[in-house]
Amino acid sequence: MPPIEQHFIFRAGWLRASVLGANDGIVSTASLLAGIAASGATREQLLIVGISALIAGAVSMAAGEYISVSSQADMERSDLILEGKELAKNYDKELDELANIYIQRGVSESLAKQVAGQLMEHDALDAHARDELGITQSLSARPFQAAYSSALAFALGAIWPIVFSQLFSPDQVLPGIFVATIVTLMSLGAISAKLGGAPVQRGITRVSLWGTIAMLVTTLIGHFFSGSF
Ligand SMILES: [Zn+2]
Incomplete structure (x- = not known):
């Protein structure tokens, strides 16, 4: 028998979920921390905010995935x-x-x-x-797996901006979070494009563009409220 070609579509489900989760974790935590840093928060305050954001985000991702996937599973079952x-x-x-x-x-x-x-x-x-x-074994919904894997992906993404917020001195923390987060997002884009068999350049642009916009917006808001900490 000739060798069977490797198809990318079978990776689509978990790849989409984990890239989305990690991207969410990086972008939401980094933009929250950028906003808080722009308002003049201390390193300790950034740490507390970052860890809270990680936990809240991971739990909310898990709950959201669980609800959406289990309602799909219910539908498949009744069908x-x-x-x-x-x-x-x-x-x-x-x-x-x-x-x-x-x-x-x-x-x-x-x-x-x-x-x-x-x-x-x-x-x-x-x-x-x-x-x-159109219900197949490989695609049938698994709510628990979806819940914990997206929570894990979110946490693995969110951890990076928290680390960055602790690495830099207070006067460098804002540009530090910005640059380090964009580099992290670009790497995530490159890895996910490679895994999904897509053009790497497009993956990098797609993932890093929206993260940069989110951080810019929250930084502006943080500057607006600067001195409130
Ligand atoms: Zn029938």
Whole structure:
């Protein structure tokens, strides 16, 4: 058998979730810290704010992912129950339905009926789940996994701006957070582009642009309130 090519699409789910989580962690924590630093906060205050932002963000990411993925899983489950009932009640009608799906995709009528018949003999519910509902094993939703992996990704991103906020002296902390965060975002963009098989330059620009804008906005707001700490 010839070697099978590596497909990137199977990485899409976890890659999207973890890049999004890490990017969120970096951007939200860095822009919060930049704003607080611009208002004249001390190193200790930056540390407390940073750690709070990390915990709050990670918990909120986990809750959000859990809710969204589990409601998708609920939907898939009730669809499968519905489909199972239809199959038990109306096997022949379901056979025609599946055959028609293949006919619409360009398979001849006699072959479509043969394929539908054999697939349903093997596993009727699985055949309908895949080709009628588009639910496959590899894509079916796992809420807990989604929750803890996005919380972890957020925390792994958020930790960097916190470290940067402690590395620089008070008069250098604002430009320090800016430059170090942009470099971190560019690396994240490059890594995710490499993993996803996309052009590296585009990945870098996409990820770092929005982070820079977010930090600029919060820095302006922080300057506006400077002296409040
Ligand atoms: Zn069906």
